[in-house]
Amino acid sequence: MSKNKSEYLINRKDNQYEVVIGLEVHAQVTSASKLFSTSATKFGAEPNTQVSLVDAAFPGMLPVINEFCVKQAIKTGIGLNAKINKRSVFDRKNYFYADLPQGYQISQFKDPIVGEGKVILDMPEGQKEVGIERLHLEQDAGKSIHDLDPQNTFVDLNRSGVALMEIVSKPDLRSPDEVSVYIKKLRSIMRYLGTCDGNMQEGSLRADVNVSVREKGSKDLGTRCEIKNVNSIKFMQMAIEYEANRQVDLIEEGKPIDQETRLFDTKKNETRSMRSKEDAHDYRYFPDPDLLPLEVSDEFVNDLKDNIPELPDDKKKRFIDEFKLSPYEATILISDIDTAKYFEEVVAKMGKNKDIKLAVNWITGELFAVLNNKNLEISQSPVSAKNLAILVNLIKNGTISGKIAKTIFELMLDGDKDPQKIVEEKALKQQSDPKAIDALIDKIINDNREKAIEYKQGKEKLFGFFVGQAMKASGGKANPQLINEILKKKLQ
Amino acid sequence: MSDIIKQSLTELVENIKNKKLSSTEVTKAFIDRSEKSKELNAYITEDFTSALNKAKKFDQKPNLDLKLPGVPMAVKDLFCTKDVKTTAGSKILNNFVPTYESTVTDNIWKEGAILLGKLNCDEFAMGSSNETSFFGNVQNPIDKDLVPGGSSGGSASAVAGQLTPITIGTDTGGSIRQPASFTGTVGLKPTYGSCSRYGIVAFASSLDQAGPMAQNVKDCALLQEIISTYDSKDSTSIDFKRNQYSKELTNNIKGKKIGIPKEYRVDGMPKEIEDLWQKGIQYVKDCGAETIDISLPHTSYALPTYYIVAPAEASSNLARYDGVKYGFRAKGENLIDMYEKTRSEGFGSEVQRRIMIGTYVLSSGYYDAYYLKAQKVRKLIKNDFDEAYKKVDAILTPSTPSSAFKIGEKKDDPVSMYLNDIFTVPVNLAGLPGISIPAGHDAKGYPLGLQIIGKAFDEQNILNIAYAMEEKIDFKNKITDWWIK
Numbered sequence: 001m002s003k004n005k006s007e008y009l010i011n012r013k014d015n016q017y018e019v020v021i022g023l024e025v026h027a028q029v030t031s032a033s034k035l036f037s038t039s040a041t042k043f044g045a046e047p048n049t050q051v052s053l054v055d056a057a058f059p060g061m062l063p064v065i066n067e068f069c070v071k072q073a074i075k076t077g078i079g080l081n082a083k084i085n086k087r088s089v090f091d092r093k094n095y096f097y098a099d100l101p102q103g104y105q106i107s108q109f110k111d112p113i114v115g116e117g118k119v120i121l122d123m124p125e126g127q128k129e130v131g132i133e134r135l136h137l138e139q140d141a142g143k144s145i146h147d148l149d150p151q152n153t154f155v156d157l158n159r160s161g162v163a164l165m166e167i168v169s170k171p172d173l174r175s176p177d178e179v180s181v182y183i184k185k186l187r188s189i190m191r192y193l194g195t196c197d198g199n200m201q202e203g204s205l206r207a208d209v210n211v212s213v214r215e216k217g218s219k220d221l222g223t224r225c226e227i228k229n230v231n232s233i234k235f236m237q238m239a240i241e242y243e244a245n246r247q248v249d250l251i252e253e254g255k256p257i258d259q260e261t262r263l264f265d266t267k268k269n270e271t272r273s274m275r276s277k278e279d280a281h282d283y284r285y286f287p288d289p290d291l292l293p294l295e296v297s298d299e300f301v302n303d304l305k306d307n308i309p310e311l312p313d314d315k316k317k318r319f320i321d322e323f324k325l326s327p328y329e330a331t332i333l334i335s336d337i338d339t340a341k342y343f344e345e346v347v348a349k350m351g352k353n354k355d356i357k358l359a360v361n362w363i364t365g366e367l368f369a370v371l372n373n374k375n376l377e378i379s380q381s382p383v384s385a386k387n388l389a390i391l392v393n394l395i396k397n398g399t400i401s402g403k404i405a406k407t408i409f410e411l412m413l414d415g416d417k418d419p420q421k422i423v424e425e426k427a428l429k430q431q432s433d434p435k436a437i438d439a440l441i442d443k444i445i446n447d448n449r450e451k452a453i454e455y456k457q458g459k460e461k462l463f464g465f466f467v468g469q470a471m472k473a474s475g476g477k478a479n480p481q482l483i484n485e486i487l488k489k490k491l492q
Numbered sequence: 493m494s495d496i497i498k499q500s501l502t503e504l505v506e507n508i509k510n511k512k513l514s515s516t517e518v519t520k521a522f523i524d525r526s527e528k529s530k531e532l533n534a535y536i537t538e539d540f541t542s543a544l545n546k547a548k549k550f551d552q553k554p555n556l557d558l559k560l561p562g563v564p565m566a567v568k569d570l571f572c573t574k575d576v577k578t579t580a581g582s583k584i585l586n587n588f589v590p591t592y593e594s595t596v597t598d599n600i601w602k603e604g605a606i607l608l609g610k611l612n613c614d615e616f617a618m619g620s621s622n623e624t625s626f627f628g629n630v631q632n633p634i635d636k637d638l639v640p641g642g643s644s645g646g647s648a649s650a651v652a653g654q655l656t657p658i659t660i661g662t663d664t665g666g667s668i669r670q671p672a673s674f675t676g677t678v679g680l681k682p683t684y685g686s687c688s689r690y691g692i693v694a695f696a697s698s699l700d701q702a703g704p705m706a707q708n709v710k711d712c713a714l715l716q717e718i719i720s721t722y723d724s725k726d727s728t729s730i731d732f733k734r735n736q737y738s739k740e741l742t743n744n745i746k747g748k749k750i751g752i753p754k755e756y757r758v759d760g761m762p763k764e765i766e767d768l769w770q771k772g773i774q775y776v777k778d779c780g781a782e783t784i785d786i787s788l789p790h791t792s793y794a795l796p797t798y799y800i801v802a803p804a805e806a807s808s809n810l811a812r813y814d815g816v817k818y819g820f821r822a823k824g825e826n827l828i829d830m831y832e833k834t835r836s837e838g839f840g841s842e843v844q845r846r847i848m849i850g851t852y853v854l855s856s857g858y859y860d861a862y863y864l865k866a867q868k869v870r871k872l873i874k875n876d877f878d879e880a881y882k883k884v885d886a887i888l889t890p891s892t893p894s895s896a897f898k899i900g901e902k903k904d905d906p907v908s909m910y911l912n913d914i915f916t917v918p919v920n921l922a923g924l925p926g927i928s929i930p931a932g933h934d935a936k937g938y939p940l941g942l943q944i945i946g947k948a949f950d951e952q953n954i955l956n957i958a959y960a961m962e963e964k965i966d967f968k969n970k971i972t973d974w975w976i977k
Contacts, residue, residue, distance in 0.1 A: 103811020
C-alpha cells in the first residue's frame with residue numbers, strides 16, 4: 001500500500017485499487033425521553049430502570065411520537081443542507097431478538113423524514129463534498145448481556161425505544177482519513193445543533209461501514225461488504241484498511257467477493273463474516289398501523305430553520321473574516337462547539353485592546369496540551385476563558401513576559417486562579433522601570449568588566465551572557481525588551 | 493328481586509338512581525345468574541368476590557350522578573384490566589396480569605360500573621365461532637351446542653343469557669356484529685378512531701375497534717357515549733365532536749335515505765336472509781325513510797383483502813409474545829428453540845395459521861403482490877362507500893349470510909368460517925361505524941340480524957335508525973334457559 005500525495009490507493013503487482021466507502025451512522029438523538037414513550041434516556045442508569053410498558057411491549061401498549069425528537073431530526077437535516085420531507089412514514093422492521101421486546105423495530109423505510117443533503121469536509125488538500133442519501137428516525141433496541149452468567153443472557157431495556165437518527169451517506173468517501181474527517185464533521189454539526197452529543201464511548205454515535213474496492217479509474221462499483229456497528233473512528237479506519245485489503249486480495253486471486261455483513265474484531269484487527277446475502281433477514285417492512293404518517297407543515301420547518309444556531313462552516317468563515325485567523329486556525333477552533341465557545345468567550349473578555357493571535361496560540365498551545373495531558377474536554381478546562389483572557393492581556397500590555405506567563409499558567413491550573421492575583425502575590429510583575437534596569441545593568445557590567453571589554457572587541461556572542469545575567473538578577477521579571485535596549489547602549 | 497337480570501341497562505340505572513335497587517342487589521343477581529350459567533363457559537376469569545365488595549362499597553357512599561352507578565359488567569378478555577388476569581383467550585397469556593387499565597374500561601369504571609369478570613373470546617380475537625379460545629367453546633344461550641359467533645362470543649353469550657346487563661367487545665372484521673346477530677343482541681362497531689385502542693390486546697391495529705354489545709339500542713347508545721373518548725395515548729384516536737348518543741337518540745328517521753347495496757345479494761345466500769333483508773327494507777320505509785338501490789362494486793374483494801391486511805398486521809402484533817418478558821414460556825435449548833417451542837405450544841392453530849399467512853404476504857418478493865395490492869383495494873372499497881354516501885345517509889344489509897351454526901360444524905373449513913364475515917368486513921376496511929340489530933328468526937328459531945352502516949363519525953344516525961327499526965321489529969329472543977338445571 002502506498003499513498004500518492006493524499007490519494008489513498010492499494011497497490012498490487014500491476015494494479016492500483018481505489019476504496020469506495022459509504023457510512024450509515026447511528027446517532028442517538030439528544031432528548032430527555034424516548035422516541036415513542038416518556039421513559040428517561042440517561043446514560044449509565046441501573047439496568048431496566050428506564051423502561052415503560054410501551055418500551056417493554058406489553059399487550060395493548062401503543063407508541064406515541066415524541067415531537068421533540070422529530071424537531072431534532074429536522075434540525076439535523078437542516079444542518080446537513082438536506083431536503084426535509086413534509087410527509088414521512090414509520091415502518092415496522094420485523095425480527096426476533098431477546099432485546100427487541102416488540103418483535104419489531106419502528107423505523108422509517110420508504111419515506112424518511114430527511115432526504116438528500118451534503119457535508120463539506122476540510123481535507124489537507126482542500127474541501128471535499130460528501131453526499132447524504134437520507135436521515136431517518138428509528139428506535140434503538142435493548143442490550144443483551146451474555147457474560148454475566150454461564151447459562152443465561154441478561155437483557156437491559158434502558159436503551160429500548162431510545163431515538164436514533166440513521167444518517168446514510170452516499171458512497172463518496174475514498175479513504176480512512178476521509179472517514180475520520182466525515183465522522184468528526186457530522187459530530188461537530190450535531191453538537192452545534194444540540195441534536196446528538198456524539199459521545200462514542202457511550203454509544204451515542206456508531207456506524208455501519210460499507211466498503212468496496214475497484215480498479216483505479218473504474219466507474220463501476222465493486223461488490224460491497226457491510227461492517228456492522230463500529231463504535232470508534234480508529235476502529236472504523238482499521239476495519240476499512242483490513243477489509244479493503246482483503247477484497248483486493250480476493251480480486252487478485254481471481255476469487256469473487258461475496259456481498260455480506262461482517263463484524264470487526266477489534267482484538268485481532270480483522271473483519272469476519274457474520275451472514276451472507278442469502279442469510280440476510282427478511283425484515284418484512286410495512287407501515288406501522290399504530291402510527292399515522294408524520295406530517296409537518298412549512299411553518300413548523302421554517303420555525304426550526306429560523307432558530308438554527310451558527311454552524312461550523314459559517315463560524316469558520318466568520319472567524320477568518322472577523323478575527324483574521326488562518327483557515328487552519330479557524331478549522332481547529334470551530335471543529336468542536338465547546339472550543340469555539342471558549343475561544344469566543346476569551347475574545348469577548350479580552351476587551352478592546354486585544355491580541356487575538358496571541359489568544360489563539362495560548363488556546364491551541366498551552367491549554368490544549370494541558371487538556372490532552374489530563375484527558376479533559378475543553379468544557380472541563382481547569383482554566384476559565386475569563387482568566388485566560390486576563391493572562392493574555394497581561395502579556396499583551398507588558399505586565400508580564402511570555403516566560404513568566406507560562407509559570408503563572410501552571411499556577412492557574414490549581415483552582416482556576418486569577419492570574420492578576422498571582423502576579424501580585426508572587427510579585428511576578430515585569431520590571432519595566434528603565435531606571436531600575438539601568439542600575440541593574442551597570443552593576444552587571446561592573447562585575448564583569450573583562451567580558452564587557454571582550455564584547456566591545458568584537459566577541460558579540462557575549463551579548464546573550466549579559467542578557468542572561470540581567471534576567472537572573474531580576475528574578476526573571478525584567479522586561480526583556482528593555483534589557484536589550486539598555487545593554488546595547490551601555491556596551492557601545 | 494328475581495327480575496333484576498331481565499331489566500335493561502337503562503332500567504337498572506334508573507332503578508339504582510331512584511334507590512329502588514342497590515348496587516349490591518344488582519351485582520348479586522348477576523353473580524347468581526353467572527354462577528348458575530357455568531355451562532355457557534362465557535367467563536374466562538370471574539371476579540365476583542371483588543365485584544361484590546365494590547358494590548357494597550358503592551352502596552355505602554353512592555354517587556348517583558354517574559352514568560353507570562354501581563352497575564356490574566363483565567367485559568371481553570381482550571381488554572387489559574388492572575390486577576385482573578387478561579388472556580386474550582390464549583394459553584400464551586394465561587398467566588398475564590396487567591398492571592394497567594385499558595382506556596375503554598377505565599372510562600366505564602369512572603362512570604361507576606363494577607367489573608364482574610372477563611369474558612371468553614376467540615384466541616387473540618381470531619375466529620367467528622369462539623372455538624379458537626384456549627379456554628374452550630362458548631355455548632349460545634339460544635340452543636345447546638350452538639356457537640355464539642366470534643370473536644366476542646363470550647360477550648354475546650353473556651348479554652343474551654343475562655349474565656351481564658351489557659358488555660363490550662372488539663370488532664376487527666365483524667367480531668361484535670356477527671355474534672350479536674347470532675345471539676339476538678345489539679352490537680355496535682364504532683368508527684375507527686372513536687374508541688381508544690390503548691390497553692386492548694392488538695389483533696390488527698388498523699381495523700380493531702372496541703364497541704358496546706347490549707340487549708337494546710338505547711343501552712348500546714349509552715355505553716357508546718361512555719367509551720368513546722379522544723385519547724392521546726392512541727395515535728390513531730380521532731378528536732371529533734362526540735354526541736351524547738343516548739340523550740340524542742330519536743326514532744324519527746323520516747326522510748332519511750337508506751342505501752341497499754346490490755353486491756350484498758351474494759350467491760348461495762339462504763332465502764330466509766334475503767327475506768329478512770326485504771322485511772328490513774319495509775321496516776325503514778314504515779319509519780318514513782326512503783330506500784335507494786346503490787352499488788358498492790368492490791364488495792367481493794373485501795374478504796380476500798381483509799385476509800391479507802389483518803393477518804399481516806397480526807403477524808407483527810403477535811411477535812411480542814415470545815416467552816421473554818411475560819406470559820407463557822416453554823423450555824428451550826437456546827433462544828431460537830425457546831421461541832419456537834413457546835410459540836408452537838402457546839398459540840393455537842388458527843392463530844398460527846394467520847401468523848403464517850401474515851408473514852407470507854409481508855415477505856420480500858410477495859409484499860407488492862399481496863400487502864400493497866390489498867392496501868390499494870382497501871382504498872377502492874373505501875371509495876365505494878364515499879361515493880354511496882353522496883346519495884344516502886346510511887346503508888342497510890344483513891349482518892351475516894346465515895344464522896348461528898353448530899359447534900364443530902365449520903371448525904375444519906377455515907374458508908367457510910371466514911365467509912361468515914362477508915358483510916361485516918368491508919365496514920372495518922373502510923373504518924366506518926356499523927350496528928347489528930336482531931330482526932327476526934330463521935326456521936329453527938335462531939336469531940338473524942340486520943346491519944346498518946353509517947358515515948364515519950355518524951354513530952348517532954345509525955343508532956337512530958336502529959332505534960326506530962327496533963320499535964317496528966319488536967324482536968323477542970327465544971331463550972329457554974336450557975343450561976340451567
